[in-house]
Amino acid sequence: MSKASQASKAQQPAPPRAGVAAAMSALILAVLLAALDQTIVSTALPRIAEDLNGFDDIAWVSAAYLLASTAVTPLWGKLGDMFGRKRLYLASTSIFLIASVACGLAQSLPELIGARVLQGVGGGGMIVLTFALVGDIVAPGERGRYQGMFGSVYGVASIVGPLLGGVFTDQLSWRWAFLVNLPIGAVALAVAARSLPAASRRSRARIDYLGSLVLAAIATGLVLVTSFGQRWGWTSPAITGLIAGTVALAVLLVPVERRAAAPVLPPxxxxxxxxxxxxxxxxxxxxxxxxxxxxxxxxxxxxxxxxxxxxxxxxxxxxxxxxxxxxxxxxxxxxxxxxxxxxxxxxxxxxxxxxxxxxxxxxxxxxxxxxxxxxxxxxxxxxxxxxxxxxxxxxxxxxxxxxxxxxxxxxxxxxxxxxxxxxxxxxxxxxxxxxxxxxxxxxxxxxxxxxxxxxxxxxxxxxxxxxxxxxxxxxxxxxxxxxxxxxxxxxxxxxxxxxxxxxxxxxxxxxxxxxxxxxxxxxxxxxx
Structure with a gap:
């Protein structure tokens, strides 16, 4: 077989223009949901703390989502490279929607925080896989135009999120800040399942569990320091210990990734x-x-x-x-x-x-x-x-x-x-x-x-x-x-x-x- 024919086989055939439009619509909805859930709860936090009797730990409702979504981002990206981004994208969206239900039905603050962690795991995958899927769906010269759409959605969501959270809290219930994800997410999931291109092959390389764990720990340390540094005190033993541990893990990450068969962050x-x-x-x-x-x-x-x-x-x-x-x-x-x-x-x-x-x-x-x-x-x-x-x-x-x-x-x-x-x-x-x-x-x-x-x-x-x-x-x-x-x-x-x-x-x-x-x-x- 000639090299030209091999290259042709290796490439994923570009979907028709209608398929690109459908796929992009699903991806835009997913980015909107994942971005909104970083900000939509901000105006609802006082009411959540009152209803669930958890004023002392209410900051964790926001921090848990940010921590989880940041920690899993590199792993979702690498797994998408290895096993196909479509199936990983569908999995992360499903996790996000299941967690949204759990958030909306939570009866205590620990339940809500745990559900927010799970929601962050799904949301982190949705965002990073969306950006990577653009590279699969459109030609390289067109990537900038479509990436611009997602950036606009992300910026708008950052401003609209608190407003929606306030409207839901005042007019309905803070629980709708999470439950609203279901109808929109279900549509995005259905369209994505039909329109996204499937992976042509599957990797047999071992997953870089150690590198993923170290990277997740680094992300956890960074998010905890930034989220609670002012609250706990920037010079407190907890924060200084977190900073020292995070720096040590960052130094350790390089040799860990060099030894990995399929590093989550290629050296x-x-x-x-x-x-x-x-x-x-x-x-x-x-x-x-x-x-x-x-x-x-x-x-x-x-x-x-x-x-x-x-x-x-x-x-x-x-x-x-x-x-x-x-x-x-x-x-x-x-x-x-x-x-x-x-x-x-x-x-x-x-x-x-x-x-x-x-x-x-x-x-x-x-x-x-x-x-x-x-x-x-x-x-x-x-x-x-x-x-x-x-x-x-x-x-x-x-x-x-x-x-x-x-x-x-x-x-x-x-x-x-x-x-x-x-x-x-x-x-x-x-x-x-x-x-x-x-x-x-x-x-x-x-x-x-x-x-x-x-x-x-x-x-x-x-x-x-x-x-x-x-x-x-x-x-x-x-x-x-x-x-x-x-x-x-x-x-x-x-x-x-x-x-x-x-x-x-x-x-x-x-x-x-x-x-x-x-x-x-x-x-x-x-x-x-």
Whole structure:
């Protein structure tokens, strides 16, 4: 058999245009559900704590999902490479829906937290496998356009989630924040089962259990540190012990993966400049993005006195900028030569948005805020899609899942760090600026929501302090984007890798369905 015919057999036939549309619709619904469940419970937490009598441990409801989804991301990506992404995607979606039922029916806080862990396991798989499936379904030159759609959905969900959580909690029950997943998820599951391409072969390599365990432990340590660092104390024995243990595990991971037959993170990815730089850029960009998406609504509600629903309306310019820039960047990204320019443009726009937000105060008008939000949204929208497309273009088809998982993992950790670091900066800055205020009336500088307990004459001072603390937090976040921009200057996007001939693809030994053989001079990962 000729090499050309072997290559033809090795490639998965592209589904017809109607099949692509159906598959993308299912994947978009799945990303929407998985992204919403990271934020939808935030406004429902007080009511959940009241109903389930668990105020002391209520933070675990959010942390459990983030921890589980981050920890399993690399494993889902690698298993998809080994055993076919469609069957793993269907399995992760089914786990997510079953866990959603368990969350909605939970009768105690420990039950809810356990169900959220299971839900995070499914949600993590849904997100990383969705990004990898795009590489299977569409041609390399079209990946950017479709990745842009998912990035827009993710950004919109980050803002819409808290609003939906508040509506369900006030009008129905907090349980509907979880049960609403069932009808939407069932449709997505049915469409995906019919439209996603099936894997053509199955790996006989052993699963990297040790590497998966070490990586999950690293993710657990990082999420616990970022989620509870401020609550437990950044210098407390628990946090310092977690940091030391996480660093030790990170050092251990490299030799563990080098010895694995089918490593969950192929060692070549550690030395690929494209993968490493893109992951670091994704980390800092997501840190800045979530600092904006999580805390700007808080600023609007506290300083401008708007409701949770109206704060979402005020954020619409940011959403508009995000969606439009994602769409345009996705179309431009079909030309590989433009990827770095798009990335630099997005990072610079994001940096400009942060610098503008660092000037806000208690008296900043909504019109001025809308302009700032629009610029910030444009920057936020252009970066994630380009990062994912750049990494996927640098690896062979057999490693799309693992490469997508690396970027998704870095972005998830970046989001957790961004929220934690900005929260610390905000609370510390607010406490410093209100240290001289009287505590009569129950005012607590560590809880800005108690501003209303202050005498009327002092509330203006406290609101101004909160606004300036928010602005200062964004100024302190700006250097991270400067560092990301510097990394982007040295990033050389590669032309998309093509499927290797069947005779060169190995399903045992060192790889899943195509081992990583080395790197090119520019750090681009090459498939064997």
């Amino acid at each position: 070549a990815m550690f030395t690929s400049r494209t993968v490493v730089f893109s992951s670091l850029i994704g980390f800092v960009a997501n840190a800045a993005m979530f600092a904006v998406l999580v805390y700007l609504p808080t600023y609007l509600q506290i300083v401008h006195g708007v409701s949770a629903t109206l704060s979402g309306v005020f954020m619409l310019p940011l959403v508009a900028g995000l969606v439009v820039s994602q769409s345009l960047a996705g179309r431009w990204a079909a030309r590989t030569a433009l990827l770095r320019r798009i990335l630099l443009g997005g990072l610079l726009a994001n940096l400009a948005g942060l610098l503008l937000l660092s000037t806000i105060g208690a008296g900043t008008s909504t019109l001025v805020l809308s302009g700032y939000f629009l610029i910030t949204g444009v920057g936020i929208g252009m970066v994630p899609m380009v990062v994912m497309t750049t990494v996927q273009n640098s690896v062979g088809p057999a490693d799309l899942g693992a490469a997508s998982a690396v970027v998704t993992f870095a972005r998830s950790i970046g989001a957790a760090f961004g929220v934690a670091i900005f929260g610390t900066l905000l609370n510390t800055g607010f406490a410093d600026r209100t240290r001289g205020l009287p505590v009569a009336g129950g005012f607590d500088a560590a809880r800005p929501d108690t501003i209303g307990h202050l005498p009327a004459a002092l509330q203006g001072t406290a609101l101004d302090a909160f606004a300036h603390a928010t602005a200062a937090g964004y100024l302190w976040m700006a250097p991270a984007l400067v560092a990301g921009t510097a990394l982007a200057l040295f990033l050389e996007p590669a032309r998309p890798q093509r499927p290797a001939p069947a005779g060169n693809v190995r399903t045992t030994g060192t790889g899943a369905t195509g081992a990583m053989a080395g790197t090119a001079a520019d750090g681009t990962v090459k498939a064997a």
